[in-house]
Amino acid sequence: MLATARRRLFSAQAARWYGRAARDGRFKTLGRGDVERLRAMAAPETVLATEAVGGSADAAELEGFNVDWLSKYRGSSQLVLRPKTTGEVAEILRYCNSERIAVVPQGGNTGLVGGGVPVHDEVVLSLRNMNKVRGFDEVSGILVCDAGCVLEELDNYVAERGYTMPLDLGAKGSCHIGGNVAANAGGIRFLRYGSLHGSVLGLEAVLADGTVLDNISTLRKDNTGYDLKQLFIGSEGTLGVITGVSVVTPRRPSAVNVAVLGVPSYEGVQRAFRLARARCGEVLSAYEFWDASCMGAVLGHQGLKHPLAGEHPFYVLIETSGSNKAHDDEKLAALLEELLESGVVEDGALAQDESQIRRMWSMREGIPESLGRTGPTYKYDVSIPIPVLYDVVGDIARRLEDAGLYRAGDAARPVRLVCGYGHIGDGNLHLNIVADRFEDRITRVFEPFVYEWVASHRGSISAEHGIGQMKRDYLRYSKSPEMIAYMRRIKDVFDPNHILNPYKVL
Ligand SMILES: Cc1cc2nc3c(=O)[nH]c(=O)nc-3n(C[C@H](O)[C@H](O)[C@H](O)COP(=O)(O)OP(=O)(O)OC[C@H]3O[C@@H](n4cnc5c(N)ncnc54)[C@H](O)[C@@H]3O)c2cc1C
Incomplete structure (x- = not known):
């Protein structure tokens, strides 16, 4: 699978490089008793626990859940839960909330900002066993499915019925629709079909206290007050766990x-x-x-x-x-x-x-995969007005040259490539810097410079990958203090104990 293919390459080096947030002492350290209680809430084969917490899995079995696709972020979760129903998700969260146990919702783990992996010892709640199509209306093209359905499998399913998923991206063989919604993924069909804020019609989400918000509407029009589902689109697992999605699919072009x-x-x-x-x-x-x-x-x-x-x-x-x-x-x-x-x-x-x-x-x-195979890759996914979109690539390359770290074609320098690609119609550049290792003296050359550059052109520091752990400290470059304060208040409403995806976004 795409997500596992590259994972082990650079992880030890990345763990040393990446300076992560300190563990929040308010969260409980998982004990054997907790694992016993959580085990009882799901089928035995859906629980992976290490010996340290009373299970029998070895660390290697949890590796794929602890390390991100870029092998840049590594957590040390001792417990992975893969529930099969919304009821199980609700029971698990209710318990974790009451015990102040931190939880990371995880889809296909193809995210590029370290949002889907633990930072410390958070429990991983993987949606991969929730992978059923719940219904498809062949007249309207509206699909209702579990959040853990793989995007490509959904596209094949609707293709057989003459439709197409409104989003497509390189990670389609591994990423989940729930992960796409949580990340508000863009991708290569954005130019034609627009954002998930338009094509997602309804969501089922479980809040931190186990409340199930059943907003799995199949209506195109519904003007009955606040549209709560919009808050979950792009919330990166910090407001609730998405368990079901309703999405309108366009006719497949012939x-x-x-x-x-x-x-x-x-x-x-x-x-x-x-x-x-x-x-x-x-x-x-x-x-x-x-x-x-x-x-x-x-x-x-x-x-x-x-x-x-x-x-x-x-x-x-x-x-x-x-x-x-x-x-x-x-x-x-x-x-x-x-x-x-x-x-x-x-x-x-x-x-x-x-x-x-x-x-x-x-x-x-x-x-993306080819650059990753060339070497550890710093990835910046930014929105910039189209006329100046590519200028940032040259400016970063010059800074690296001035610092003596890069010269095009010079393999002896620690930075091998500075390059760009992207969805030009959406004003979205993927700026990539490929080095022979992740290290501070390289990062310092372009962080926070790249965010300052983007902010000075009234761009966004994240066009589609989100904030995750990577950009948490830089949110202010794209959101005002007032907006961040209101985001915090929304977080407090949905997840007062902040157990959901801590150390990310805010
Ligand atoms: C090769 C490649 C190409 C890519 N191309 C694009 C692209 O063109 N456009 C684009 O936008 N992105 C792209 N991405 C990144 C993109 O964000 C992800 O691939 C995808 O949207 C994440 O889905 P996932 O299921 O893997 O989620 P994960 O990586 O598992 O999680 C992503 C975030 O969502 C949260 N989350 C996951 N599932 C749930 C859930 N059910 N409920 C609540 N929170 C949840 C996680 O906590 C995390 O914060 C690419 C990635 C790769 C590896």
Whole structure:
């Protein structure tokens, strides 16, 4: 699985590097008695407890729950619970709340900000056994399912019925719909279908005290007071445990076209985007870009052939999806011709069949994993106005050069790559710095500089990955003191003992 493939690579080094929040002494240290009580609330095979707390699992069995996908954050939980029903989740939380035992809700553990793993000894509450589709309405396309359903499996399920999930991302084979909602994931269909704040119609969530908030509505319209579910979308497990999701799925497009373009400059990436919107209009469904360093990493690690004849400073993937192939083909072909003739792009390749479409997408989607295989990766996921979006990559590279830590192509320096890719239509850049290790002298060069840079351009320090543990101390760069104060008050209402996902977000 994606989540486990890379986990062990850099973890020991990362644990040393990462300066984490001190353990909050108000939380109870789990004892054998607690584990006995919690064991009785779920099926035996769903409980993983180490010998230290009276179980028989060894630390290696808990490793995948304690370490994040980037192997950057490591906790030391002694207990993993994988309940099968909402009732079990409620009983577990009621007990943990009454005993002040801290809990981390965990989905597929593909999050990139250390939100889904314990910081210290919190109990891991994994939703992976809650993975059933509860119902699908083939007229409206509304899907109701458990929170632990894997995104790709849901997409396959609705595809058989002529629909598509409104979100898609590189981690789809491992991430859960509940994790997507908790993280308010964006991804590559955002340009077309918008945010989960629009497509999630209802949620079932269990609060810290075991109260079940049944808001699993299947209504498109419901103006009956405060829309509480919106608070849980993007709450990163700090307000409640999402156990069920209702989501409206669009019709699956019957005609999909994909092209990859080679572009000489970032200015060209923007001009091509403007033309793509103007010429393809309603059928434009994705516009992704990446730079030459990302391309080098992905070709080096994914065993893919370069789609174009030569190298280019930037690459763009354009996707159109619609219901009339001849119409979409004509629009895209005309766009490509115009882009090539005007010199906005230098080269382009249009996928000729399904397998070429998949290969082009796997190139874009393989970037995060390929960079991770190149070395420990500092990842910043930021929203910046499109005209200056790529400038931050150059500014960070220059700072690292001035500090003597980086020179393009110089393998002897501790920083190997400074690169960027992202969802340009959404103003979302993934800035990545690949080093040979995580260490303070490197981090200090671009933190908090990167957050100051983003704030000075009125951007957001998190476009889609969330705050987690990584950005907790930097929230002020995107939220005013008044807003943070109200966020704290909301936290107090839903989780007065702060047992849910402590040390994260706030
Ligand atoms: C290769 C790769 C590509 C990615 N691409 C994108 C992308 O394009 N766009 C994007 O937005 N993100 C992307 N991500 C990160 C993204 O946030 C996650 O992949 C996904 O949304 C997290 O889902 P998960 O089930 O793995 O959640 P986890 O990682 O397990 O958890 C994420 C957060 O949600 C909380 N949580 C999880 N489940 C629940 C629940 N049921 N109830 C309450 N809280 C819960 C956790 O406590 C944690 O704070 C990518 C990650 C990878 C590894």
